[in-house]
Amino acid sequence: xxxxxxxxxxxxxxxxxxxxxxxxxxxxxxxxxxxxxxxxxxxxxxxxxxxxxxxxxxxxxxxxxxxxxxxxxxxxxxxxxxxxxxxxxxxxxxxxxxxxxxxxxxxxxxxxxxxxxxxxxxxxxxxxxxxxxxxxxxxxxxxxx
Amino acid sequence: xxxxxxxxxxxxxxxxxxxxxxxxxxxxxxxxxxxxxxxxxxxxxxxxxxxxxxxxxxxxxxxxxxxxxxxxxxxxxxxxxxxxxxxxxxxxxxxxxxxxxxxxxxxxxxxxxxxxxxxxxxxxxxxxxxxxxxxxxxxxxxxxx
Amino acid sequence: xxxxxxxxxxxxxxxxxxxxxxxxxxxxxxxxxxxxxxxxxxxxxxxxxxxxxxxxxxxxxxxxxxxxxxxxxxxxxxxxxxxxxxxxxxxxxxxxxxxxxxxxxxxxxxxxxxxxxxxxxxxxxxxxxxxxxxxxxxxxxxxxx
Amino acid sequence: xxxxxxxxxxxxxxxxxxxxxxxxxxxxxxxxxxxxxxxxxxxxxxxxxxxxxxxxxxxxxxxxxxxxxxxxxxxxxxxxxxxxxxxxxxxxxxxxxxxxxxxxxxxxxxxxxxxxxxxxxxxxxxxxxxxxxxxxxxxxxxxxx
Numbered sequence: 049x050x051x052x053x054x055x056x057x058x059x060x061x062x063x064x065x066x067x068x069x070x071x072x073x074x075x076x077x078x079x080x081x082x083x084x085x086x087x088x089x090x091x092x093x094x095x096x097x098x099x100x101x102x103x104x105x106x107x108x109x110x111x112x113x114x115x116x117x118x119x120x121x122x123x124x125x126x127x128x129x130x131x132x133x134x135x136x137x138x139x140x141x142x143x144x145x146x147x148x149x150x151x152x153x154x155x156x157x158x159x160x161x162x163x164x165x166x167x168x169x170x171x172x173x174x175x176x177x178x179x180x181x182x183x184x185x186x187x188x189x190x191x192x193x
Numbered sequence: 194x195x196x197x198x199x200x201x202x203x204x205x206x207x208x209x210x211x212x213x214x215x216x217x218x219x220x221x222x223x224x225x226x227x228x229x230x231x232x233x234x235x236x237x238x239x240x241x242x243x244x245x246x247x248x249x250x251x252x253x254x255x256x257x258x259x260x261x262x263x264x265x266x267x268x269x270x271x272x273x274x275x276x277x278x279x280x281x282x283x284x285x286x287x288x289x290x291x292x293x294x295x296x297x298x299x300x301x302x303x304x305x306x307x308x309x310x311x312x313x314x315x316x317x318x319x320x321x322x323x324x325x326x327x328x329x330x331x332x333x334x335x336x337x338x
Numbered sequence: 339x340x341x342x343x344x345x346x347x348x349x350x351x352x353x354x355x356x357x358x359x360x361x362x363x364x365x366x367x368x369x370x371x372x373x374x375x376x377x378x379x380x381x382x383x384x385x386x387x388x389x390x391x392x393x394x395x396x397x398x399x400x401x402x403x404x405x406x407x408x409x410x411x412x413x414x415x416x417x418x419x420x421x422x423x424x425x426x427x428x429x430x431x432x433x434x435x436x437x438x439x440x441x442x443x444x445x446x447x448x449x450x451x452x453x454x455x456x457x458x459x460x461x462x463x464x465x466x467x468x469x470x471x472x473x474x475x476x477x478x479x480x481x482x483x
Numbered sequence: 484x485x486x487x488x489x490x491x492x493x494x495x496x497x498x499x500x501x502x503x504x505x506x507x508x509x510x511x512x513x514x515x516x517x518x519x520x521x522x523x524x525x526x527x528x529x530x531x532x533x534x535x536x537x538x539x540x541x542x543x544x545x546x547x548x549x550x551x552x553x554x555x556x557x558x559x560x561x562x563x564x565x566x567x568x569x570x571x572x573x574x575x576x577x578x579x580x581x582x583x584x585x586x587x588x589x590x591x592x593x594x595x596x597x598x599x600x601x602x603x604x605x606x607x608x609x610x611x612x613x614x615x616x617x618x619x620x621x622x623x624x625x626x627x628x
Contacts, residue, residue, distance in 0.1 A: 069250035072239040094217040105214035106276045107259050111252020131251045132450055133323075133423065133471055135280030135570060137597045137616065139590045154612060155574045159475065160422055160450075162572045162612075177589060177597075178278075179614070181423055181572065185449065185475065277595055278568065278616055280425060282452045282471065284445045299467060300429045304620065305567055305595075307427045307467075322444060322452070324469070326427065326568055330594065330620065359540035362529040384507040395504035396566045397549050401542020421541045423613075425570030468568075 054082060054123050063127060064119060073111070074146075082123045084152040087116050091146050104142040106176075109167050110134070112149045113178040117163035120151035121182060124161075129182045132160060136178030145170035159185040199227060199268050208272060209264060218256070219291075227268045229297040232261050236291050249287040251321075254312050255279070257294045258323040262308035265296035266327060269306075274327045277305060281323030290315035304330040344372060344413050353417060354409060363401070364436075372413045374442040377406050381436050394432040396466075399457050400424070402439045403468040407453035410441035411472060414451075419472045422450060426468030435460035449475040489517060489558050498562060499554060508546070509581075517558045519587040522551050526581050539577040541611070544602050545569070547584045548613040552598035555586035556617060559596075564617045567595060571613030580605035594620040 055063075061077045064070050064087070074090025089112060097105035113136045118128045151165040161184045167176040200208075206222045209215050209232070219235025234257055242250035258281045263273045296310040306329045312321040345353075351367045354360050354377070364380025379402055387395035403426045408418045441455040451474045457466040490498075496512045499505050499522070509525025524547055532540035548571045553563045586600040596619045602611040 066244055067250065068239050068241040068244065069252065070242075094213050096213040097215075099211055099213065105212065105256065105260070106279070107214065107252070107256020110255040110259055110279065110281075111250065114252050114255055115250070131283050133280060133282045133452075134251070134255065135278060135425065136255075137278045137590070137614070138276050139592070139597070155572070155609065157574070159473065162423075162574070174590065179572070181471065183449065278597075280570065282445070282469070284447070284452070300427070300464065302429070304618065307429070307568075319445060324427070326616065328594065356534055357540065358529050358531040358534065359542065360532075384503050386503040387505075389501055389503065395502065395546065395550070396569070397504065397542070397546020400545040400549055400569065400571075401540065404542050404545055405540070421573050423570060423572045424541070424545065425568060426545075427568045428566050 054080070060085070060119070060122055063122070070115070078148065080122070083120065084150065085116060085120045085122065086148060086150045087119065089147045089149065091144055096144070101141070102144050104144070104147070106138055109138065109142060109176040110136045110178070112147060112167050113165045113176060114180055116149040116151035117165040117178070117180040118151070118182055120153050120163045120165070121156070121161060121184065124153070124156055125184060129184055129186075132181040132183055134178060134180035136176055138176050139174050142167070142169050142175040147175070154179070157184060199225070205230070205264070205267055208267070215260070223293065225267070228265065229295065230261060230265045230267065231293060231295045232264065234292045234294065236289055241289070246286070247289050249289070249292070251283055254283065254287060254321040255281045255323070257292060257312050258310045258321060259325055261294040261296035262310040262323070262325045263296075263327055265298050265308045265310070266301070266306060266329065269298070269301055270329060274329055277326040277328050279323060279325035281321055283321050284319050287312070287314050287320040292320070299324070302329060304328075344370070350375070350409070350412055353412070360405070368438065370412070373410065374440065375406060375410045375412065376438060376440045377409065379437045379439065381434055386434070391431070392434050394434070394437070396428055399428065399432060399466040400426045400468070402437060402457050403455045403466060404470055406439040406441035407455040407468070407470040408441070408472055410443050410453045410455070411446070411451060411474065414443070414446055415474060419474055422471040422473050424468060424470035426466050428466050429464050432457070432459050432465040437465070444469070447474060449473075489515070495520070495554070495557055498557070505550070513583065515557070518555065519585065520551060520555045520557065521583060521585045522554065524582045524584065526579055531579070536576070537579050539579070539582070541573055544573065544577060544611040545571045545613070547582060547602050548600045548611060549615055551584040551586035552600040552613070552615040553586075553617055555588050555598045555600070556591070556596060556619065559588070559591055560619060564619055564621075567616040567618055569613060569615035571611055573611050574609050577602070577604050577610040582610070589614070592619060
């Protein structure tokens, strides 16, 4: 895929920002290329699971893995596509602070595609990582790869 | 485990309700036993991923699978325990409406335990299901099973 | 689906037995219905991972989860279909002896389907369980369910 | 970890070769470092699932993902450790021929560790990839990392 075909960060941000859940997560597209994407999420009090230790709920991390892995397909599919399944490994507690999630395509296929994502805390430590399988069978892929 | 040892629904509700993220999800414990739990989540506008079709973001369903599977361990562990990893299968779009999630223990172990959960929409249709592996090694289990 | 439409155990056995890998696993269909299947695998020395403790390699259990979950689709699809992804939880060491694996359909879909399987040792103890997602999109399903 | 502490390829080969199942898979250690390992498996007729199309059974690929991800921990743990759970994505049919699997440590932890693996066919194409969670809690790790 030539870079010319890539949507701009502003266009991807506009697409992602349409979802109310993404607005709630305060998502901001930091970087974007043909097979990768980096998205920042803005910490909020409602993410907390343990009121004393104040770390972020694993469900928030799972949502970030799912959606950022999905949006790594944007350059190929033009938008996010349905998740078939996803899984996440938790590596350490995510203390209060914004999170940066990096997603990339592992294997693009004509029926389904596999992408992975890593979630980092504001100190750059890996807090969670995972993968999703996405349904790309209904797409007219922009890049037949 | 004798039923006498079980915390009451009110006690479990109080424990679950301590987490700000659980409050945001509007969680209400519906049913509770030694190995199973059923939790209702109150739909909110911020769950939406697609503003036209208005279905719920998969990240919300993933969070419900993770946490309800975890809380199925409450009778044995007295509280939720750390998730090691989790995965979820998406079965159909979850249209606007409250969600009911049923969790149960698949295998309780002295180091880690496996639990599963199913998410149903307000019409009773299965929208997602999945599993988590939980770290029960730091627990003094109430029931050594 | 009416039982009349179901292939016989002998027919399913003949289909499964065509694969050299299934022959190596010594698979025998024990029970079969519209949404479930039960398959016995005949223990062999080559399954061992630890020559002192002599328990079965997790890779053998993973193979059983994958294939028996898949063959739970036989009544609907007429044969096994491609696995998109699968995962397995290990619950206890599988000591030498035949293994019985039970598979069932969790959700049949027009594009992909989710099935689960449980592996039991010769004493009936659960040694592993898991799930696979299978591609049913290329099938002309026998039962549109 | 200093390279001096690393076992030699011959030592790792000797450890892996003790398992009858590994002998059956014809495993040969190709490369080995503190956090990564590369293992070749020798194709055999019994791997076949489809006697006409002759591709390799997904269960064999799953076994390779599980065990090679596990053996990526060898430098840290001195041997393979128990798999808690694993999952694999299938990317394309693996036609007859030896397979090369590369494993690496994603996150080493004092209780459990996550490793990943990729399986390539004899033309270097990615046929499957996946991850496992391994129990490193009983180890006296050689490198406290």
